[in-house]
Amino acid sequence: MIEFKNISKHYQLKGQTIRALDQINLQIPDGSIFGIIGYSGAGKSTLIRLINLLERPNDGQVIINQKDFTALDARSLRQERANIGMIFQHFNLLQSKTVAANIEMPMKLLGWSKAEREKRLAELLEFIDLKHKKDAYPDELSGGQKQRVGIARALANHPKILLCDEATSALDPQTTKSVLDLLKKINKEQGITIVMVTHEMDVIETVCDYVAVMEQGQVIETSSTLEIFSQPKHPTTKNFIQTVLQQQLPVNILQNLENQNHNSIYSLQFLGTSAQETVVQAAIKQFDISLNILFANMTEINGSVIGQMFVQLLGDPAVIEQTIAFFQQNGVKVERSGVSA
Amino acid sequence: MRDLIVQWLTEITAPYWKSSLSIDQFVTALQETFHMVFFAMLFGCIWGFIQAIILLVTRPHGILPNRVIYHGLNPIVNALRSLPFIILLIAFIPLTKLLVGTSIGTWAAIVPLTIYIGPYMGRLIETSLLEVNEGIIESAQAMGASPLQIIFKFILPEARSSLILNLTTATISLIGATAMAGAVGAGGIGDLAISYGYQRFDTSVVILTVIVLLLLVQFVQTFGEWLSRLR
Numbered sequence: 001m002i003e004f005k006n007i008s009k010h011y012q013l014k015g016q017t018i019r020a021l022d023q024i025n026l027q028i029p030d031g032s033i034f035g036i037i038g039y040s041g042a043g044k045s046t047l048i049r050l051i052n053l054l055e056r057p058n059d060g061q062v063i064i065n066q067k068d069f070t071a072l073d074a075r076s077l078r079q080e081r082a083n084i085g086m087i088f089q090h091f092n093l094l095q096s097k098t099v100a101a102n103i104e105m106p107m108k109l110l111g112w113s114k115a116e117r118e119k120r121l122a123e124l125l126e127f128i129d130l131k132h133k134k135d136a137y138p139d140e141l142s143g144g145q146k147q148r149v150g151i152a153r154a155l156a157n158h159p160k161i162l163l164c165d166e167a168t169s170a171l172d173p174q175t176t177k178s179v180l181d182l183l184k185k186i187n188k189e190q191g192i193t194i195v196m197v198t199h200e201m202d203v204i205e206t207v208c209d210y211v212a213v214m215e216q217g218q219v220i221e222t223s224s225t226l227e228i229f230s231q232p233k234h235p236t237t238k239n240f241i242q243t244v245l246q247q248q249l250p251v252n253i254l255q256n257l258e259n260q261n262h263n264s265i266y267s268l269q270f271l272g273t274s275a276q277e278t279v280v281q282a283a284i285k286q287f288d289i290s291l292n293i294l295f296a297n298m299t300e301i302n303g304s305v306i307g308q309m310f311v312q313l314l315g316d317p318a319v320i321e322q323t324i325a326f327f328q329q330n331g332v333k334v335e336r337s338g339v340s341a
Numbered sequence: 342m343r344d345l346i347v348q349w350l351t352e353i354t355a356p357y358w359k360s361s362l363s364i365d366q367f368v369t370a371l372q373e374t375f376h377m378v379f380f381a382m383l384f385g386c387i388w389g390f391i392q393a394i395i396l397l398v399t400r401p402h403g404i405l406p407n408r409v410i411y412h413g414l415n416p417i418v419n420a421l422r423s424l425p426f427i428i429l430l431i432a433f434i435p436l437t438k439l440l441v442g443t444s445i446g447t448w449a450a451i452v453p454l455t456i457y458i459g460p461y462m463g464r465l466i467e468t469s470l471l472e473v474n475e476g477i478i479e480s481a482q483a484m485g486a487s488p489l490q491i492i493f494k495f496i497l498p499e500a501r502s503s504l505i506l507n508l509t510t511a512t513i514s515l516i517g518a519t520a521m522a523g524a525v526g527a528g529g530i531g532d533l534a535i536s537y538g539y540q541r542f543d544t545s546v547v548i549l550t551v552i553v554l555l556l557l558v559q560f561v562q563t564f565g566e567w568l569s570r571l572r
Contacts, residue, residue: 052483054483081482092476
């Protein structure tokens with residue numbers, strides 16, 4: 001387990017104290033994929049660098065598997081760092097060395113024999129599916145290939161933790177998906193804890209088990225990804241979720257409505273595996289109302305489905321109330337939809 | 342070997358070369374130039390790398406920041422860099438005497454040449470090393486590399502191409518500086534142009550010197566660029 005205890009980091013800029021991190025308490029369970037999301041400047045990159053102490057906190061402790069990293073001397077810290085892999089937004093491969101030499105670098109630093117290095121190199125190249133690029137130089141590779149080399153290099157010493165700093169931010173959506181799939185595979189097959197920093201909610205949605213939302217050096221919300229998506233509390237979290245899951249009815253749909261009674265629009269949120277169509281159908285059968293589906297979308301998070309539907313309910317107000325109660329009994333979250341500006 | 346080459350050159354140039362300067366003297370001067378450039382370059386490189394690495398690691402936000410060393414060494418380098426070579430040549434005569442035993446001759450010129458080129462090369466090398474992407478250094482630290490490993494396994498290999506180009510520039514500056522070494526009797530082809538060409542009004546010597554220097558510099562530049570592209 002990775003634990004942040006009362007972490008604070010601040011620095012002076014033109015006589016002003018900038019709080020990069022403010023009283024952070026966070027626990028990252030072993031074997032999980034943990035996402036840290038926030039806008040730029042939120043402190044997320046600083047936070048991930050605290051795990052291998054590329055950045056030092058002014059206050060607080062970083063404890064990894066009961067070991068206080070903040071108390072280690074330089075030599076022991078270097079030894080511990082060798083057991084934590086890290087990949088970067090801009091890959092940070094040595095341009096002057098081949099793919100093979102880049103991947104072998106961490107093993108060389110630890111003084112592995114040539115035979116050991118070659119054996120591990122072959123395994124890694126197989127794993128990232130780049131055997132044919134063994135002797136290529138980084139500038140001959142695509143972004144996705146470079147990141148895969150970065151991943152192989154990070155995994156070379158069999159680390160227990162893999163840190164990903166905006167690892168997919170410089171990649172196109174398709175390549176992002178393949179890199180995320182690879183990370184998921186690493187987590188599943190090798191049980192490596194993955195901590196990733198990103199500003200893209202769909203990265204969190206695709207791979208993360210847990211997520212921490214950061215703003216202005218603070219963790220404003222943290223929980224399982226499913227919970228964050230189904231019950232976001234903080235406005236910033238809601239903004240992030242909005243990027244993946246439509247939370248408000250699109251304006252053009254609203255404008256094209258026949259009945260312009262906006263008070264009759266409700267948002268229905270379906271969580272888990274409750275099949276939404278059955279509930280809706282049952283409601284139409286049971287109650288004498290007109291139910292007009294305006295907009296719907298669904299997303300899958302760690303095997304659970306979250307569905308969002310905007311409906312217009314027209315009819316006797318008492319019946320509408322009964323309908324809403326019916327929905328709620330069936331585990332559907334009903335809200336009178338905020339009309340988007 | 343040398344005698345054979347001189348003899349051959351003398352024979353084939355005999356119809357065209359009408360000057361009080363013999364081909365033998367010219368070859369000797371060329372050897373002196375090479376001698377000075379080679380040794381000043383060698384010592385200058387050692388000086389330059391040490392200076393550059395110290396300044397690189399001790400600078401603020403470097404890998405081992407140290408205010409005292411950085412702010413102590415930096416002005417010394419600037420001071421040495423501010424002296425024109427001809428002044429250095431004279432000003433460092435006492436040091437030259439101490440090190441070489443004499444203040445006259447090729448070896449005597451190598452001392453001020455080193456003092457001239459060392460700090461300059463240090464600055465050039467430092468620039469090359471600073472160009473190395475900070476992300477590379479960060480990834481090295483994340484792998485658990487020690488400061489020495491970061492310098493020798495990450496920064497230097499990454500800076501190789503830029504280093505070679507900068508060392509090429511330094512070599513050419515050094516060839517230029519050796520022309521002034523004649524002032525302390527070090528010889529070299531620059532000295533020929535002055536003592537035979539200028540002081541004895543022998544234009545052909547000046548022309549020959551210019552052509553040879555031109556070819557030399559072209560060769561060094563082309564070779565450096567070729568070397569920097571290799572990997």
